[in-house]
Amino acid sequence: MSIQLSDVRKSFTNDLVLDGVSLDIPTGETLVLFGPSGAGKTVLLRLIAGVIDPDGGRIIVNGADMEGVVPEDRGIGMAFQNFALFPHMDAHANIASPLTARRETRSGIKARVKEVATLLKIDHVLAHRPMELSNGQKQRTALGRALAAEPSILLLDDPLRNVDAKLRFEMRLELPRLLKEQNATVIFVTQDYKEAMALGDRIAVMGDSGIVQIGTPEEIYLRPSSTRIARLFGDPTINLLDVVPEIGAHGPIIQLSGREIAISGSYAGAVGQACSLGIRPEAIHFVEPGAPGAFPVEIEAETPLNEKTVTLAATRNNREILVSRPSGAPGPDRGSAHVAFDMGNALLFDLATGARMIGTDAPANEMSK
Amino acid sequence: MDQTSTLEKVLRRVAISLVILFFMFPIFWIVLMSFQTNETILRVPPSIVFEPTLSNYVALITGRLETQAGTLEVNFMSNLWNSLFLSAGSVAVGLILGIPAAYAFGRIKFRGSEDIAFTLLSFRFAPPLLVLLPLTIYFQKIGLADTYFGLIWVYQLIVLPLILWIVRGYFEDIPADIEYAYRIAGHSWFSTFRKVALPLAMPGIAAAGLLAFIFAWNNFIFALVLASADKQPVTVGALAFVTASGIQYGQVAAGIVLSILPTLALALYAQRYLVEGLSLGAVKG
Amino acid sequence: MSDAVVPAKRKGFRISPGALPYVLSLPALLVCIGILVPFFTAVAYSLQRYRLSQPWARRWNWGENYWNFLSDNSFWNTLQVSLTYAILTVGLELVLGLCIALLLQKRTRFNNFVSIMLLMPLMTAPALASLMWKLMTNPGFGILSYFASLIGLEDFRWASDPSTAMLTVVLVDMWVYTPFIMILLLAGLRSLPKQPFEAAALDGVPRLFVFWRITLPMLTPYLLTATLFRAIESVQQFDIIYAMTQGGPGDKLTVFQVEAYLNFFQSTNVGRSAALLMILWVITYVLSMIFIKQWLKLRERQRGEA
Numbered sequence: 026m027s028i029q030l031s032d033v034r035k036s037f038t039n040d041l042v043l044d045g046v047s048l049d050i051p052t053g054e055t056l057v058l059f060g061p062s063g064a065g066k067t068v069l070l071r072l073i074a075g076v077i078d079p080d081g082g083r084i085i086v087n088g089a090d091m092e093g094v095v096p097e098d099r100g101i102g103m104a105f106q107n108f109a110l111f112p113h114m115d116a117h118a119n120i121a122s123p124l125t126a127r128r129e130t131r132s133g134i135k136a137r138v139k140e141v142a143t144l145l146k147i148d149h150v151l152a153h154r155p156m157e158l159s160n161g162q163k164q165r166t167a168l169g170r171a172l173a174a175e176p177s178i179l180l181l182d183d184p185l186r187n188v189d190a191k192l193r194f195e196m197r198l199e200l201p202r203l204l205k206e207q208n209a210t211v212i213f214v215t216q217d218y219k220e221a222m223a224l225g226d227r228i229a230v231m232g233d234s235g236i237v238q239i240g241t242p243e244e245i246y247l248r249p250s251s252t253r254i255a256r257l258f259g260d261p262t263i264n265l266l267d268v269v270p271e272i273g274a275h276g277p278i279i280q281l282s283g284r285e286i287a288i289s290g291s292y293a294g295a296v297g298q299a300c301s302l303g304i305r306p307e308a309i310h311f312v313e314p315g316a317p318g319a320f321p322v323e324i325e326a327e328t329p330l331n332e333k334t335v336t337l338a339a340t341r342n343n344r345e346i347l348v349s350r351p352s353g354a355p356g357p358d359r360g361s362a363h364v365a366f367d368m369g370n371a372l373l374f375d376l377a378t379g380a381r382m383i384g385t386d387a388p389a390n391e392m393s394k
Numbered sequence: 395m396d397q398t399s400t401l402e403k404v405l406r407r408v409a410i411s412l413v414i415l416f417f418m419f420p421i422f423w424i425v426l427m428s429f430q431t432n433e434t435i436l437r438v439p440p441s442i443v444f445e446p447t448l449s450n451y452v453a454l455i456t457g458r459l460e461t462q463a464g465t466l467e468v469n470f471m472s473n474l475w476n477s478l479f480l481s482a483g484s485v486a487v488g489l490i491l492g493i494p495a496a497y498a499f500g501r502i503k504f505r506g507s508e509d510i511a512f513t514l515l516s517f518r519f520a521p522p523l524l525v526l527l528p529l530t531i532y533f534q535k536i537g538l539a540d541t542y543f544g545l546i547w548v549y550q551l552i553v554l555p556l557i558l559w560i561v562r563g564y565f566e567d568i569p570a571d572i573e574y575a576y577r578i579a580g581h582s583w584f585s586t587f588r589k590v591a592l593p594l595a596m597p598g599i600a601a602a603g604l605l606a607f608i609f610a611w612n613n614f615i616f617a618l619v620l621a622s623a624d625k626q627p628v629t630v631g632a633l634a635f636v637t638a639s640g641i642q643y644g645q646v647a648a649g650i651v652l653s654i655l656p657t658l659a660l661a662l663y664a665q666r667y668l669v670e671g672l673s674l675g676a677v678k679g
Numbered sequence: 680m681s682d683a684v685v686p687a688k689r690k691g692f693r694i695s696p697g698a699l700p701y702v703l704s705l706p707a708l709l710v711c712i713g714i715l716v717p718f719f720t721a722v723a724y725s726l727q728r729y730r731l732s733q734p735w736a737r738r739w740n741w742g743e744n745y746w747n748f749l750s751d752n753s754f755w756n757t758l759q760v761s762l763t764y765a766i767l768t769v770g771l772e773l774v775l776g777l778c779i780a781l782l783l784q785k786r787t788r789f790n791n792f793v794s795i796m797l798l799m800p801l802m803t804a805p806a807l808a809s810l811m812w813k814l815m816t817n818p819g820f821g822i823l824s825y826f827a828s829l830i831g832l833e834d835f836r837w838a839s840d841p842s843t844a845m846l847t848v849v850l851v852d853m854w855v856y857t858p859f860i861m862i863l864l865l866a867g868l869r870s871l872p873k874q875p876f877e878a879a880a881l882d883g884v885p886r887l888f889v890f891w892r893i894t895l896p897m898l899t900p901y902l903l904t905a906t907l908f909r910a911i912e913s914v915q916q917f918d919i920i921y922a923m924t925q926g927g928p929g930d931k932l933t934v935f936q937v938e939a940y941l942n943f944f945q946s947t948n949v950g951r952s953a954a955l956l957m958i959l960w961v962i963t964y965v966l967s968m969i970f971i972k973q974w975l976k977l978r979e980r981q982r983g984e985a
Contacts, residue, residue, distance in 0.1 A: 076574040096577040103578045109571035113593045126580030170579065406782060410793065413779050417797050420854065423822055424811050436820045495707035498700035507700065512971060514711060519967035520718070521915045523936050524956040527943050528720035550710050558707065563978075583699065612804035614918040615936075629806045633922055636810060643814060650810055654803045661802035665795050669866045672801075672859060673904065674974070677866045677981065 026087040026100075026177040026210050027052045028073065033082035035068055042068050044234035045082065052087075052177075055204055055211040057225030059218065059257070064231040066214040067106070070180045073212065075099050086178065097126065102176030102209070106183040108167040110155040116142075116166045117151040123174035141169045144203070161192045172207060179209045185220065197223050218258045222246065230254050247370065252379040255303050255372070261335050261347045264309070266302045267376060270295045282320040282340035286366065292373055295382050303372040306335065306349035309364050311356045318365040322346070327358045338364065421654075427647035435643050450648035459642060470649055472624065473631030477653070479542065480617070480627055481610040484549035485603050491550070492557035493599065497591060499558070500565030501573070511558070515674070518555040525551065526619045533620065540622045548616050553606040559674045560605070564598030565591060601667030608657045628653035724953035731947035744954035753930060753938075757955065761934040763845065765914040768852040769906060775853065776860030776905070783861075784868050794865060801858040805851075809922035812851045813838070838924050844931045851919050856912075860905045867901030868894070870981075900977045907970035911963050935959040
């Protein structure tokens, strides 16, 4: 089932939450709504589910306008951030609730609940009330309830938010398979960029009462449309260096650590403007002093993380940059060193507005995590 | 608090004892009186030593009062019955009317809902006679005077705001997501109301119902103005009884005991909710 | 995906979501309109010369009923008696209720048991409570009259004596309603945060100082709520006074509602009765507006903590 939103608006007593949101989600896609809290992600889900009504705009599900269609008729499955389990019903009744509404046979309901519960590994706690369930079991029950009726549209409102780190990690691995098996159109809300990148066919980044960028995880990661979005994705965060492109011998250049570094010719238009050079830590490499584009830095600190080592280095004019390399890869841990930027993955943003400068070539390299 | 002096401990005990004495003695004394004949009641000085008799209760229950002047018919039991019927009827009507309204005010929040809710609440605080006096004249005209129906209607003045405001708080406390979840699962708002909201608000509904029953039972002024002898509840009936039976003090005491017993029993049963109910949901006990 | 339900508007009768709350609250509202009508009738009565005994002489006299109050001693007596009653009962109940709440503050089994026992007077119908006290203050056999004589007050006549009638009904009111204030303040006291008290105890701050500077200010919302609630009810007290003395002796206890009741049913002066009630209504309305604000604040606070 496809979902189309056009110019959907919603405000709550003078507080404009959604200002003309348009979205087109084809059947079977998993779209991640990503953004800080208060960006209107949950409101958008509720509008689609029909529990609140938009002030304006149209919500179309599989070609049918949803205006005036009550939530129970929309054939949607939804899981809530706080689980929203029915406290007075056991897990079985919770999961069965979408099935009882359809007046299915008792044995049919029982079989289906058992099936879903087994899939989610909670078949041993079906007789328990929510109060007696662990957080992880609650979350799985809530998910089971959303999946039970095999809805063609699944709205998942940050379902992993309130579970512990270990469980979140497990579910992040498990969920994509689960969702694909459902063959449903999924909207998944999260505030965790890793979750967004792992689960989304596309990611819609929300902010400022609307969607600020929409694209595949690669697009969002490699070509964020503004410094703000660039900073939301990636850990450690992207390096942003104030630069003013100049005309060099062979095209536009920037000055870094007393060296001239060539930037893509398509940025010629940016010459003389105050810019922000965005470069992800993993696109900076330690190199030999003579290598092309190499410039000297002083190592200030090194932090070994699980899969990577992050180095904080300072350029000659005391600009700090973060360099990331896979764990085990050789690199200096103190003193002076030389680094080179992988300029194919560098981005230029307007310093004043934060918007990415148009004219960039598509970054050549594969995305690296 | 552990290093309190012995003197303070003694003072505290004395104070608590005095408090218990002041508040419990009248009930204790009236209960004692109800088991006495006029003879022992009129002894000077009074004494708590007497031979208990059930004759007062027997007289009230059989409806025959033996006096020096002869046998007197009393319909005190019908007063009790009236109290029961009026209170239970009012609470039933109040719940039927009040629960949906409480749900509308507490959950749906619509234009003007706060204003209406407060208007209803302000009824609770208006002088009852202000409404009752014109109502006597209206009730005469439309034939509602001295009917159970008319009385139960007027009793809504105390029952309805109470139920509305307590139950509303309970509906508000149910997370909206829980109801949304049930709707999205495919159930109509009515079945959501019935299967989710109602069960979750049930403690509040029970508390409001019990309290409303107590308040209706204890009400005096409505029935005094609007009911004639055969529809009177115990509060009004007991007052008339005092004048009718004149000097049968034992029976008056027994009547009072029978009249306050149901509310006291209910109060003990519902005491967990009393604080909340008495403050119309503002203070949780 | 199994059989996909194509979203479609269901057929048949449905209440539109926008109308739903109105539909739900309509029955309750209709019942209340039945109550609003007599209210406006009362307003009209108060502007009329209207005696049940002389229906032919009924006419609008606009503000005359109110105007007459200015030079009407019995009106000023009513006002004075009502306010005296309200101030005495609320003041005394507040002090006594607070003292009892402080005594029972600690959550022990005994204290909880006592606080539940003290609810019994509150659950007694005020009219019946009056009767109980009437029996106890009977000059012939009343136990309280006997006690009075023991301490040298021979022939102490309680409610039948003009000089002690007020005292007697105030006593009954205190008996019934002090537990109300006590139970609210007890709930308030027990919900106060512990840290300030622990800190003060550690610093050896005198207990009286703690009471005035910490306990009382923190308890203020509860005190205000309880006071206003009781003031609204007390200024329109009817049951206790009517059941005890019907306003007597003389006009000693003719508070607003008793006076209005007597005006209506005995002197059949509907106009004056309605005007009296309107004035009482204004007083209670002002009080209840303050009360509702205070009450909302408290409710908000309790919900915030929950």
